[in-house]
Structure formats: structure tokens, C-alpha cells
Amino acid sequence: xxxxxxxxxxxxxxxxxxxxDASRSALGVCDYAAWASQRMxxxxxxxxxxxxxxxxxxxxxxxxIGLGSREQLQExxxxxxxxxxxxxxxxxxHLLDEAEKRVLVSGVESVxxxxxxxxxxxxxxxxxxESRLFVLGLQGESSTAVGRHIGSQLETVIxxxxxxxxxxxxxxxxxxxxxxxxxxxxxxxxxxxxLAGTPVFKGLPLHLVMVGADxxxxxxxxxxxxxxxxxxxxxxxxxxxxxxxxQTLHAYQEEHNIDVLxxxxxxxxxxxxxxxxxxxTRMLExxxxxxxxxx
Numbered sequence: 393x394x395x396x397x398x399x400x401x402x403x404x405x406x407x408x409x410x411x412x413d414a415s416r417s418a419l420g421v422c423d424y425a426a427w428a429s430q431r432m433x434x435x436x437x438x439x440x441x442x443x444x445x446x447x448x449x450x451x452x453x454x455x456x457i458g459l460g461s462r463e464q465l466q467e468x469x470x471x472x473x474x475x476x477x478x479x480x481x482x483x484x485x486h487l488l489d490e491a492e493k494r495v496l497v498s499g500v501e502s503v504x505x506x507x508x509x510x511x512x513x514x515x516x517x518x519x520x521x522e523s524r525l526f527v528l529g530l531q532g533e534s535s536t537a538v539g540r541h542i543g544s545q546l547e548t549v550i551x552x553x554x555x556x557x558x559x560x561x562x563x564x565x566x567x568x569x570x571x572x573x574x575x576x577x578x579x580x581x582x583x584x585x586x587l588a589g590t591p592v593f594k595g596l597p598l599h600l601v602m603v604g605a606d607x608x609x610x611x612x613x614x615x616x617x618x619x620x621x622x623x624x625x626x627x628x629x630x631x632x633x634x635x636x637x638x639q640t641l642h643a644y645q646e647e648h649n650i651d652v653l654x655x656x657x658x659x660x661x662x663x664x665x666x667x668x669x670x671x672x673t674r675m676l677e678x679x680x681x682x683x684x685x686x687x
Contacts, residue, residue: 410425517552
């Protein structure tokens with residue numbers, strides 16, 4: 393979901409990376425990643441991260457208080473950690489194999505499977521040079537089943553990576569429309585450039601929604617953005633709405649039955665404050681449809 397400039401990076405196709413775990417979001421991640429991969433005509437990588445905090449290589453009992461049985465206990469714990477790590481590795485391979493079957497059925501032609509012994513955020517940072525889009529579930533495997541709670545690593549990932557992140561619900565529905573939360577800043581116009589250069593939303597209605605006062609300046613900014621997208625054959629709709637950012641965006645999305653909400657970290661506007669504050673968590677928790685975070 394980015395424009396790749398003419399460089400050595402452009403010589404090798406960048407991948408859509410689907411982050412697979414044992415959560416109920418895994419199927420949705422596979423399906424949305426397959427959809428994005430085919431729309432963008434780029435390869436798909438399936439990634440499973442083995443978090444070192446959950447599956448340590450060994451137990452360190454240096455300095456532990458104990459008497460005669462300490463050595464045997466330490467050996468037993470080391471063996472237990474080793475077996476847990478082996479089982480986690482085997483389970484990860486199984487998840488990747490099943491995910492591969494699913495995306496191949498969807499029509500994806502080029503699939504790579506990768507497993508990394510690291511936390512998810514660090515794994516994605518390492519993969520950024522060869523990635524174009526990251527796809528994650530809104531709920532991870534450590535999320536509680538009661539109520540709506542975002543994946544425990546999700547906010548860390550969003551703040552760590554600089555590629556676009558597509559956050560998806562459990563069930564797939566092919567997107568038919570999208571909206572961009574727009575604030576007229578220079579960063580917002582770079583997001584317009586990104587959208588103009590990606591085939592993901594080609595042929596789909598795109599709404600540019602500004603949350604703020606209906607002023608001549610805001611209308612002019614939206615007009616510039618609309619004109620930048622028009623040559624790409626995109627069907628663009630513009631709107632200015634005043635009110636609370638979270639509520640206003642959700643209301644507009646519901647009113648127009650929009651499938652994908654696209655957001656970015658812009659300047660010092662209310663949207664910027666919204667993205668870096670506690671409202672981010674509330675937005676993610678209440679999201680029922682896919683979100684794209686542009687960094």
C-alpha cells in the first residue's frame with residue numbers, strides 16, 4: 393500500500409506479510425492478506441513469531457535459593473522449556489502449513505512461509521525492507537474472549553513499524569469501498585500520494601473525510617486531494633464533519649456503509665492527538681471493519 397520509488401528496492405518485489413497465530417483472527421488475516429496480495433500483484437509471506445518471553449530458550453536459575461535438589465530441579469526445568477519450545481515450533485509450522493493451503497485456494501500464486509524466534513514487533517521491523525504491507529488481526533491469541541480487546545502486541549507494532557498496517561476482523565468480506573481520515577497536513581497529502589500509487593483500492597469508491605470546521609481552507613485542501621486522485625481513475629467523495637474524531641469517523645463509515653477506514657499520524661491535528669492517545673485503543677476495540685494505519 394505504498395509507492396516504491398525507482399531504486400534497488402524496486403528491483404525485487406516487496407511482499408504482503410500476513411501475521412499468523414493461533415487466534416480466531418488467523419483465518420481473516422489469511423483471507424485479507426490474500427486479497428491484498430492479488431490486488432497489489434505482489435508475493436505473500438506468511439509469518440509466525442515465537443515470542444521469546446513465552447517460549448524462552450532456557451530457564452536461568454542463577455542465584456536461586458535452594459538446597460540439595462536444586463540441580464535436579466534446574467535440569468528438569470531446562471528439559472521442560474526445551475520440550476515446550478519444540479512443541480511451539482511444531483505448532484507454528486502446522487499453523488503456517490494450514491495458512492498456506494488457505495491462501496493458495498484463494499488464488500495466491502507465490503507464498504513464502506517464515507517462522508521467527510522473536511516478538512512480533514521486532515520480527516516485523518526486521519522484515520520491513522522486504523515488505524510493502526503488514527496484515528494483522530484486531531484480536532491476538534492472548535486476547536481475552538470476554539468483550540472486545542485488541543491484541544496485546546498490536547499497539548507496539550503500530551508504533552514500531554513504518555510500513556502500512558492492515559488490521560482485520562475475524563471474518564473476511566471483500567472490501568467494496570474505503571475512506572481516508574484526512575486533515576490537510578503535508579503528511580496527509582503524502583498519504584494521498586500513497587493511495588494514488590497503489591492498486592489496492594483501484595475501482596473502489598474512496599471517501600476523503602475531514603473532521604473539523606467547514607472552512608474555505610479545508611474545502612481547498614480537500615479539493616487539492618481530490619484532484620490528485622482523479623487522474624488515477626478513482627471515484628472520490630469528499631466530506632467535512634465537525635465533532636469528536638472517533639464518533640464522527642465511525643458515524644460517517646456507518647452512514648455510507650464503508651468497508652475500510654484508512655488513517656495516518658498527521659502533524660499536530662486532532663487526528664494526530666487521537667492516534668497517539670488512549671483513544672487509539674478505544675478505536676481499535678470498537679472497530680468492526682478493517683483499518684489501515686499509515687505511518
